[in-house]
Amino acid sequence: MVGLRTVLFVSHVANDMLYTSIPPLLPLLALERGFSAAALGVIPAAYMVTASFLQMGIGLLYDKRPSVRYIPLGLIVGGCAVASMGFIDNYYLIIAAAVLGGVGSALFHPTATSLSSSSANRSVSVSFFIAGGGVGLALGALLSSQLAGLAGLRATAVYLPITIAAAMASLLFLKNDLGRNKQLVNQAVGKELNKPLMLLATAAVFRGILYMSLITYLPLYLTRQGYNLAGAGGILTLLLLSGAAGMVPAGFLAERFGRLNLVAALLVISGLLCFSIVSMPVEYVFIPIAFLGFFIQAVIPLMVAESHEFLPNNLGFASALIYGVTLGLSNLVVPLVGAAIDIWGYRPVFMGLVSLPFFGSLIVVKVQTSRNKISSVVSGKTR
Numbered sequence: 001m002v003g004l005r006t007v008l009f010v011s012h013v014a015n016d017m018l019y020t021s022i023p024p025l026l027p028l029l030a031l032e033r034g035f036s037a038a039a040l041g042v043i044p045a046a047y048m049v050t051a052s053f054l055q056m057g058i059g060l061l062y063d064k065r066p067s068v069r070y071i072p073l074g075l076i077v078g079g080c081a082v083a084s085m086g087f088i089d090n091y092y093l094i095i096a097a098a099v100l101g102g103v104g105s106a107l108f109h110p111t112a113t114s115l116s117s118s119s120a121n122r123s124v125s126v127s128f129f130i131a132g133g134g135v136g137l138a139l140g141a142l143l144s145s146q147l148a149g150l151a152g153l154r155a156t157a158v159y160l161p162i163t164i165a166a167a168m169a170s171l172l173f174l175k176n177d178l179g180r181n182k183q184l185v186n187q188a189v190g191k192e193l194n195k196p197l198m199l200l201a202t203a204a205v206f207r208g209i210l211y212m213s214l215i216t217y218l219p220l221y222l223t224r225q226g227y228n229l230a231g232a233g234g235i236l237t238l239l240l241l242s243g244a245a246g247m248v249p250a251g252f253l254a255e256r257f258g259r260l261n262l263v264a265a266l267l268v269i270s271g272l273l274c275f276s277i278v279s280m281p282v283e284y285v286f287i288p289i290a291f292l293g294f295f296i297q298a299v300i301p302l303m304v305a306e307s308h309e310f311l312p313n314n315l316g317f318a319s320a321l322i323y324g325v326t327l328g329l330s331n332l333v334v335p336l337v338g339a340a341i342d343i344w345g346y347r348p349v350f351m352g353l354v355s356l357p358f359f360g361s362l363i364v365v366k367v368q369t370s371r372n373k374i375s376s377v378v379s380g381k382t383r
Contacts (some may be wrong), residue, residue: 001243003173004115004173005116005125005128005129007169007170007173008112008115008116008129008132009128009129009131009132010132010166011071011075011112011132011166011167011169011170012108012112012130012132012133012136012170012250013132013133013135013136013139013166013168014075014079014136014162014163014165014166015074015075015078015104015105015108015109015112015133015136015163015379016083016105016132016133016134016135016136016137016140016142017084017136017139017140017159017162017163018047018079018101018104018135018140018159018163019044019047019048019051019101019105019140019155020103020136020137020138020140020141020143020215020222020240021082021142021143021144021159021165022043022044022047022082022098022150023044023141023144023215023216023218023219023236024141024144024145024229024232024233024236025144025153025155025156026040026044026216026219026220026236027219027220027223027229027232028044028148028152028153029153029318030044030220032153033091033160035091036338036342037199037217037220037338037341038337038338038339038340038342039091039338040216040220041097041216041217041334041335041337041338042095042230042335043094043095044098044212044215044216044331044334045216045331045332045334045335046095046098046102046214047098047099047101047102047105048102048212048327048328048331049102049332050098050101050102050103050105050106050328050358051101051102051103051104051105051106051109051323051324051327051328052102052104052106052324052327052328052329052331053324053325053328054102054103054324055106055110055243055319055320055323055324055325055328056107056317056320056321056324056325057106058070058106058107058109058110058111058147058316058320059110059114059149059316059317059318059319059320059321059324060316060317060320061308061316062110062111062114062316063314063315063316063317066111066316067369068111068170070107070108070111071107071111071112071167071170072106072112072166072167072168072170072171073107073167073300074103074104074105074106074107074108074109075104075108075163075164075166075167075170076104076163076164076167077100077101077103077104077107077165078100078101078102078103078104078107078108078163079104079137079159079160079162079167080104080160080161081097081098081101081103081104082097082101082156082159083156083157083158083159083160084097084100084156085097085098085153085156085281086151086152086153086154086155086156086157087153087154087156087157088264089345092216097230097380098154102295106324109319109320109323109324110316110317110320110324111316112129113126113129113130113304113315113319114315114316114319116128116129116130116306117304117305117315117319120252121159121255122271122305123250123251123252123301123302123310124248124251124252124255124256125251125257126251126301126305126308127247127248127250127251127254127298127300127301127302127305128247128248128251130247130248130300130301130304130323131167131244131245131248131301132244133244134203134240134241134243134244134245134246134247134297135241135244137215137243137244138237138241138244139241140159140240141233141236141237141240142233142234142237142241143155143158143159144156144233145219145229145230145232145234145237146230146233146289147231147235148229149235150313151227155307158181160380166342166383172337173373174323191202193255195370196310196367196370197307197310197311197318199363199364199366199367199370200303200306200307200310200322200363200364200367200371201307201321201322201325201326202360202363203263203267203303203359203360203361203363203364203367204299204300204303204322204326204327204360205326205329205330206357206358206359206360206363207270207296207300207330207356207357208326208329208330208331209330209333209334209353209356210270210274210325210336210353210354210356210357211296211297211330212327212330212331212334213333213334213337213353214239214253215236215239216334216337216338217337217338217346218232218235218236218239219232219233219235219236220232221280221346221350221366222235222285223241225282225347226282227282235270235285235289236275237285238286238289238290238293239290239292239293240297241291241293242289242290242291242292242293242294242297243293243294243296243297243298244297245293245294245302246293246294246295246298247298247300248296249298250266250298250299250301250302251261251301251302251305254302254305259302259303259305259306259329259363260302260306260364260367260368262302263299263302263303263361264300264361264365264368265270265308265357266296266299267296267299267357267361268328268357268361268362269295270292270295270296270357271293271354271355271356271357271358271361273288273291273295273296274288274292274350274353274354274357275290275351275354276288277289277292278347278350278351278354288317296347296357298324300323303322304318304319304322304323305320305323307322337349337353340352344369350354
């Protein structure tokens with residue numbers, strides 16, 4: 001089991017580096033190509049929307065025909081797509097490459113997330129896996145922002161050998177351990193949907209709109225406020241890296257205090273930190289950003305683990321819903337946020353986003369009160 005956790009963690013690092021390699025390059029695209037904030041927002045949104053909604057189909061396919069081969073396939077497809085983006089001049093071809101990168105991510109996530117939930121301590125196991133994604137998000141932003149100063153947009157080339165290496169490592173592991181993995185994932189497919197699960201997904205969307213808007217537009221906002229490209233990328237990296245640091249402790253805390261109780265509290269704290277970000281002088285913004293990443297990212301593995309409690313026999317679908325579709329819906333809003341920024345500016349729009357985690361917290365409280373009503377369809381509780 002230790003080997004399985006390790007390879008899932010490492011492969012998640014490699015996969016999620018791809019997405020955050022894109023936002024730090026947006027200031028360069030704005031400078032060299034003259035794209036508007038709304039047009040720039042479409043690029044990472046195209047990646048994430050594709051990755052998110054396609055996960056539903058991949059998740060259902062995985063539940064019916066489990067195969068660990070989706071993991072290396074997704075890594076190779078995503079790596080090739082993102083690496084090519086820095087060498088493309090046409091805007092629409094860049095969008096097409098982003099969409100293909102999303103296909104790779106969609107192939108990866110339902111399988112890997114379902115396998116991570118095989119432990120008895122579900123909150124801890126899923127949190128450890130998703131923390132790998134958090135590390136990957138931080139490393140992707142760091143590499144992209146730092147290498148952009150040396151290689152420009154062609155810095156994306158670095159992600160191809162990284163993902164190929166991760167895919168090869170996954171293939172080697174899966175070849176030696178394929179029988180055990182099949183045993184872990186060969187479960188009956190269930191399709192129970194319920195009100196608390198949908199409420200949980202709604203709360204995840206509210207959180208996702210805020211978080212994905214920050215990932216996309218924070219570097220642009222900071223460069224407008226006087227930060228250089230490396231400095232703005234460093235702040236984004238801080239947000240992402242602190243998010244990875246918060247996931248594993250949250251898993252252990254959830255085992256003691258309950259997942260939903262902890263999620264509601266973390267969302268409230270996240271809202272307060274967001275308010276401080278837009279209220280304080282920009283030179284001190286790194287302080288609340290460091291704490292915000294810790295709290296707002298800790299929410300996701302707890303929500304995923306909770307969805308697995310609702311649909312214990314359909315983990316691929318549950319994973320795709322909370323870890324995929326909700327981010328896809330969130331990213332549909334990101335270009336609209338960019339359009340609002342073009343009209344009203346960064347600070348007013350960011351202030352409007354502050355309310356989202358508070359609404360999300362209220363919804364999670366409702367999930368908690370509704371959960372007992374469907375206890376008959378919830379099995380194998382691990383809390």
